[in-house]
Amino acid sequence: MHTQIALTVELRLLAYAVFICIVMWLPYILTAIRTFGLVRMVSYPAVDYAFLPQWSQRLYRVHMNMVENLGPFAALVIVAALTGAANEMTALGARLFFWSRIAQIVLYAAGISWGRTLTFAIGWAGMIVIFLQII
Numbered sequence: 001m002h003t004q005i006a007l008t009v010e011l012r013l014l015a016y017a018v019f020i021c022i023v024m025w026l027p028y029i030l031t032a033i034r035t036f037g038l039v040r041m042v043s044y045p046a047v048d049y050a051f052l053p054q055w056s057q058r059l060y061r062v063h064m065n066m067v068e069n070l071g072p073f074a075a076l077v078i079v080a081a082l083t084g085a086a087n088e089m090t091a092l093g094a095r096l097f098f099w100s101r102i103a104q105i106v107l108y109a110a111g112i113s114w115g116r117t118l119t120f121a122i123g124w125a126g127m128i129v130i131f132l133q134i135i
Contacts, residue, residue: 008086010077010094010130017073017098021066024059024105031056055109062108062116066101069123073097076130085134093133096126 005011031052033041040047049057077094080086100122107115 005081008081009091010086011081013094013098014074014077017066017070017101020101020105021063021070024063024066028052028056028059028063054111058111059105059109062105065104065120069101069127073123073127073130076127076134079134080130083134087133090130090133093126093129096129097123098126100126 029041032047032049035052036045036047049060052060073094077090080090100119104116104119104123107119
């Protein structure tokens with residue numbers, strides 16, 4: 001028998017975070033194509049991304065950071081959903097993670113000092129909130 005899991009706030013924010021991760025590489029890849037040319041970029045080049053604008057380099061790094069943190073966030077949200085641990089606190093944790101990630105993308109790409117560290121810490125705290133509700 002199939003048990004359906006409700007689309008909670010946490011699961012919805014996970015889906016949105018995944019979508020953002022899926023599309024956020026486009027600006028820096030399009031910039032690389034404009035800089036190095038399409039033929040070079042589709043031929044597995046050894047290009048030096050240091051020649052890209054600073055904002056593009058930062059967007060690449062914030063994307064990699066999102067990739068690294070999306071797995072733990074997803075695992076926590078899924079475990080909370082499957083075990084029935086999802087509650088207002090896990091929803092708060094998911095909101096902290098999601099909105100801090102949105103802010104991190106903007107602040108980091110803009111090169112605003114302390115933005116990356118502060119937003120990362122808030123997102124990390126969001127994951128800890130979810131974890132504490134599960135255990």
